[in-house]
Amino acid sequence: MTAEEIYRHGLERIPAGTLGELAAEAVQPWVTVTPASLLDVLTVFRDDPALAFECLDCLTVTDIMDEGQMEVVYHLYSYKHQHLFVVKSRTGRDEPQVPSVTGLWPAADWYEREQYDMFGVRFTGHPNLTRLFLPDEWVGHPMRLDWKEGETALGIPTSRPDPLVKKDAEAGGGADA
């Protein structure tokens, strides 16, 4: 099905007002859903036989700092019908929180841990929402656009003197400059 057909099919099965407008003019159309109704919508998308999105292909968080929002993007794919659809959900940037979809697709387990690690979005209901890539002691979420690299990270300096810049001669020999 095309994205438009998927959208119209979804409208018939999902309570009115839950699905947002279809961004049809985009290269890959998407639909926006509030975090509160996200699980219901995605469950329909997964279980309805005409949609049958049995695969969560990709889960992405985009930091939209200008609007104070975090956008969670779900790329759904159906092997049965070979169609792709994009669902987005927006949450506030200060305490970003969306429900976890690990119950629908186990693939979401690692995706959500990675996005939590990088953006600090809390996926409520995730069985083990710990950092995936960074060490547990890490402070902050480095993919957030307002994240600043500190002088040191985990006690290790994040910058080093430029080996091509000679130290001042008075500074003493400069053998290790």
Place this chain on the structure above:
Amino acid sequence: MPEELTINGPDNMLLNMGPQHPSTHGVIRFVLETDGEVVAKATPVVGYLHRGVEKIATELTYSQFMPISDRLDYVASMCGNLAWCEAVERMAGIEVPRRAQFLRVIAAELNRISSHLVAVGSFCNDVGGVTPLVVALREREAINDILELLSGARLTYNYMRLGGVSRDMSDKCRQDTAAFLDHFPPALDEFNRLITYNKIFIKRLADIAVVTQEEAKAYGLNGPNLRGSGIRFDLRRNDPYSVYPELDFEIPVGEGFAGQVGDCYDRYMVRINEMYESVKIVRQCLEMMPDGELTSKVARVLKIKAGERYTRTESARGEMGIYIVSKGDKTPYRVRVRTSSYSALSIFEKLSPGLMIADLVAVIGSFDIVAPEIDR
């Protein structure tokens, strides 16, 4: 990373496998909870190779990212190049000259063969057969030479450009490729006689770590790992790009060659059979490739109008999906790379209970995991 390590059984033992372990194929750590030699739980710990590729991408222009795309998966960097090219070109609507399209497919398929050779070779090495690795690397050496003639590099090629490729194929390169195509299928037959049909090898792999079709889909496995479970799905055929629709090739799937569908041996066989298909593809490309331009005209600093696109291509390890969000600047606003080794490793916690430690090594090998592709 696991916050605290708990042991469930009274006699269980915690065992660290890696991060420096020869059969983890890169810097990955597994925390194994074992009862004797049986694994009760295996927790992968990743992140040792995290380089922040997605962050780097938002700091660079679209063409500057090309050498970084090599390093997503260094064993098949042509496929990474192609994934990035397809993602940007389809988003910006850039036409690619036909000769360049064929050169890209030739490069990517040769790289797929070399990547699968590393996969099956090191797989055999992991389960105890050292000779096949050497044989596989001998064949890969020929491909490295060809790709060196084509691109000037032997591992991270940086060969493709937005709108085309950087160099034409020389006559020598063409002859070498043709000679390799004649030489390789018999050499692969020899490889099969050496190890693939070996009784001990089959016993090590058959019926180990069976992944059902439903599990494969739900965990987002793809590429040879998905096809190993018997699902005939290949993006080159099912969501075609470049010149793949014009080419004639089969999509091998796991058929329960020695045990159940979706076991380690099926995933291994899919890779072996795919190499024969890639030979077919390259042969057709050499015949069909027209003369012509190598690149189309693309602005030096490309700006893409605001929008987003998720583009999927079939890399050697499976789907490589690149999601680009553009705000109309010369750098992308957000880039997300979805790779296949990542989903393959995420199914590990589910698969591992009840396996022997030696089988766990076989499972890692059968998924063909490359660590930098997980961490990016």
